[in-house]
Amino acid sequence: MNSSKSSTSVMFAASADGNVLPPYIVYKAQNLYESWTIGGVKGARYNKSLSGWFDHITFGDWKLSHFVSSITFHLFFLPPNSTHMTQPLDVAFFRPLKGAWRKILEKWKMREGRKAASIPKDKFPHMLKDLMMKIEDNKAANVKAGFRKSGIYPLNRHEVLSRLPQMSDEIEATEAAEHVSRAVVEVLKDLRYSTTPNTQRKRKKIVVTAGKSVIGADFQAEEEETERQ
Structure with missing residues (x-):
């Protein structure tokens, strides 16, 4: 299959009552375009960085976008290699989310994304919205x-301590050879060489203050009016 080093980061944040904030997306790009922000999750914000990762600028904008400046933040560092037990979203939220996202990617790759090396940025908001709809029913319960x-x-430290591995439970892992059937190879060839056309929305550059994010709703009405004309 084709590969690409294009990066897109998504920030998810939630509280203990099960409430999940709208996602905050950072594209790997020098400029931001309207089509990259339209049709996504309600309230989602979009930004860009040269690496596609969060930095102090995008993180600061995320904080200011969701919280009033008078709120005091206290950051706590988790022990190394422990997030699978101590980070709430890693513990029970991201696994079902990743499973649902994988199915969305597979469906897209079998259809319009057959020849695409990566997800076009104007398609990403729609796919992310689809993802959030698929996990909606169990979202709050998983966060809690x-x-x-x-x-x-x-607050209960024994929840984590009780899940620490015991020496008697450790089993030496063995490597197993993987056999790829001819059918799988044919599917991969079909995905790579398909002639299915790949259309992208016309891009319109957004003029925005450096480091500031935007919200898709700012441009949705304008685009709908243009389409009616």
């Missing part, structure tokens, strides 16, 4: 479970 199992809320 993550806070509970990580021992953060209700």
